[in-house]
Amino acid sequence: MTEFNKSKWANAEFTQEYRDNADVYIVERRRLLEIMKSFYSYFLGNKGYNTVLDLGCGDGIITQELLTVDKSLSATLFDGSADMLNKARERLKEVKNIQYIHASFQ
Template sequence: MENTKEVRTRFDEVAHQYDNQRRKLIPCFDDFYEIAVSIARTDSTSPHILDLGAGTGLFSSLILQKYPTASITLIDISEKMLETAQERLKGFSNVRYIVGDYTNFVSQETYDMVISALSIHHLSDANKWQLYQNSYANLKKNGVFINADQVLGHTPFIESLYKKDWKQKVEASDLSKDEIESAYERTKLDQMSPLETQVKWLQQAGFSDVDCVYKYFNFVVLHGRKTT
């Protein structure tokens, strides 16, 4: 990740209030996460799961509600965010935390699922492509990759629609002016890529059954499966 230091600093700063703001910053919060969890399917009752850019552990916590005996590894560049995740997941025993850049993470073990939420859009195109290849390598046969994230509008006009809708809804919330300005500052770290491009990258990385199973303006849930 080219902007590693800046991303770490920004998210360290907001770690302890991040979850309180998240529902107001994601207008489609409930559907976004519920659909991501609903497609997290595996035959194993105790799956091994890798959460990339895990942040405060929200996505992991929802997956653990579905698979309470899962073993899950959370990796994130922000130590402060992972401290919040540790507090959130303290009731679960099979949880491992890695502070670091997940961009080139290749594990010695393989996983039933690789998941991510609202993180990969901070990567450059080259790093996204590399990450998708690594995620494929990190999965077991029939393993599932799920990315709940944000994408770039495929034309400047569509992108402007996305931004206007989001800003309108954020500014209509009860977030303070400082909280809104902080959120706007964090968007400067975004390096979003178009949906169609990322679907193609997942297919080229080897994934089958690639689909965008949910879309709300620029919020999407992507699915892919390793069948060989």
């Protein structure tokens, strides 16, 4: 058993509770997402075909937000939690050019 499998993040009940309360746990989460999109637009938005590596992608919200700025981007989403990665797949099911990797990066 890996260290990740011993963590709370390997527990589907815990990850559901986190998703339900993420805006509470991460102070000003919405504002941070807007800042990230602004940085992406400024530094990469007009550069053509971009690829994003979303380490610890969780439910895929960051990639989803970046897609509102750049619909042509491709992404690799990487997470140790099978439950979170499945939620990312659900969230981004209509998007092409997405790869999903279930692995811990310990």
